[in-house]
Amino acid sequence: QITLKESGPTLVKPTQTLTLTCTFSGFSLSTSGVGVGWIRQSPGKALECLALIYWNDDKRYSPSLRSRLTITKDTSKHQVVLTMTNMDPVDTATYFCAHGLFLASGFEPFDYWGQGALVTVSS
């Protein structure tokens, strides 16, 4: 059974750096084809894919946020960490992590999701 859970601060101040951790079970990030992504959703708004890390440590970032994002994985701890620098009130959102399979035979994105973590940016 695959599960994911996001953890991190609920409140950050403008200009601070946000660090979120996705702790997962039921799969290994060293298995070929596996990826974990971070997706956020501002209140009442659309989903936005922020970053994705693959089993082979390939990393992809949102083109518009690339300069502020870093995604890393710790396979032994079953964790994926996202850092976002220079936080602004417009970054207030629920941040989700999600599992996907990205195989040569086809892509199966974001089939399992965490419950989400609400992060508020305010002074």
Place this chain on the structure above:
Amino acid sequence: QTVVTQEPSLSVSPGGTVTLTCGLRSGSVSTFYYPSWYQQTPGQAPRRLIYSTNTRSSGVPDRFSGSILGNKAALTITGAQADDESVYHCVLYMDRGFWEFGGGTKLTVL
């Protein structure tokens, strides 16, 4: 600006059929974009319904179907039920090797 376009809202009568679409501001959606569809109710994480254009995720009823219609990906709900009232999101695999979501469609069943 949103590259992936969806209808902001649609409505359907109970038992009716509705088609939601997922397009590009510039260009056509094909199977190479691996379109996927998600259903989201308030306060919940999205639930994947369809991936790779037309493959239903495990446990998804067959009244949900995916296709390419013209130059867009499409999600068709046949025999709509009250609990289909949700926001539906599509996501596409872009040539930058990244996934881009659409703005979401709020579906009302009335």
